[in-house]
Amino acid sequence: QSALTQPASVSGSPGQSITISCTGASSDVGGYNYVSWYQQHPGKTPKLMIYDVSSRPSGVSNRFSGSKSGNTASLTISGLQAEDEADYYCSSYTSSNTYVFGTGTKVTVL
Amino acid sequence: EVQLVESGGGLVKPGGSLRLSCAASGFTFSSYSMNWVRQAPGKGLEWVSSISSSGSYIYYADSVKGRFTISRDNAKNSLYLQMSSLRAEDTAMYYCAREASVTIDYWGQGTLATVPS
Numbered sequence: 001q002s003a004l005t006q007p008a009s010v011s012g013s014p015g016q017s018i019t020i021s022c023t024g025a026s027s028d029v030g031g032y033n034y035v036s037w038y039q040q041h042p043g044k045t046p047k048l049m050i051y052d053v054s055s056r057p058s059g060v061s062n063r064f065s066g067s068k069s070g071n072t073a074s075l076t077i078s079g080l081q082a083e084d085e086a087d088y089y090c091s092s093y094t095s096s097n098t099y100v101f102g103t104g105t106k107v108t109v110l
Numbered sequence: 111e112v113q114l115v116e117s118g119g120g121l122v123k124p125g126g127s128l129r130l131s132c133a134a135s136g137f138t139f140s141s142y143s144m145n146w147v148r149q150a151p152g153k154g155l156e157w158v159s160s161i162s163s164s165g166s167y168i169y170y171a172d173s174v175k176g177r178f179t180i181s182r183d184n185a186k187n188s189l190y191l192q193m194s195s196l197r198a199e200d201t202a203m204y205y206c207a208r209e210a211s212v213t214i215d216y217w218g219q220g221t222l223a224t225v226p227s
Contacts, residue, residue, distance in 0.1 A: 001171060001172055001173075003154065003156075032212075034212045034213065036213050036214065038155070045205065045217045045218070045219055045220065046155065046205075046217050047217075048213070048214070048215050051213040051215070052211075052212075052213065057215070089154060089155050091155075091157075091214065093212050096169070097160075097167070097169050098157060098160070098169050098170075098171065099147075099157040099160070101147075101155040101156060101157060102154070103154055104154040104155070
């Protein structure tokens with residue numbers, strides 16, 4: 001149950017697009033289309049941003065999009081805004097009927 | 111509105127026990143699997159345990175297997191986590207979280223468990 005691998009930090013200027021990667025294995029990310037992404041502001045509860053690799057919950061901005069290729073999933077934030085500055089975590093269902101989270105990525109808006 | 115309210119956290123000595131509770135409202139609790147996820151201070155998210163809607167299927171992270179027990183009372187719309195043989199590395203905010211269609215979608219505000227080293 002090793003954590004999924006994410007970059008520690010990603011930054012971008014307002015209006016730019018950034019992409020966060022999430023690398024796992026065939027037993028989790030690569031084996032299922034059950035990858036989710038969460039946004040967490042300091043001191044706050046995680047918020048679901050993307051589920052089932054690329055689906056957006058109601059109320060989440062369409063500036064957030066997800067994709068997957070092989071064992072790596074990605075979250076793209078387009079038109080970066082100051083409010084997007086937060087920690088982001090990926091998560092995947094696993095072959096052991098458990099969940100595994102990513103190591104987390106701090107997004108900084110320059 | 112989905113609401114998940116955790117309680118039961120606190121300061122406990124190494125080797126001690128703690129029972130966390132989660133009161134659910136705003137949805138049909140008995141229809142959903144539920145999870146516990148924790149976050150150590152300044153660290154990332156770690157999945158801890160899950161329980162199916164009926165309680166028939168239960169899973170644990172290797173890090174807590176044999177020490178933690180998840181349970182639920184659908185009549186009381188409540189989820190529990192009994193934690194024993196606690197260690198310093200169990201210090202974390204513990205979140206109760208709902209699972210819908212293989213997605214953890216709603217989270218509570220969390221309850222903090224502290225085990226000093």
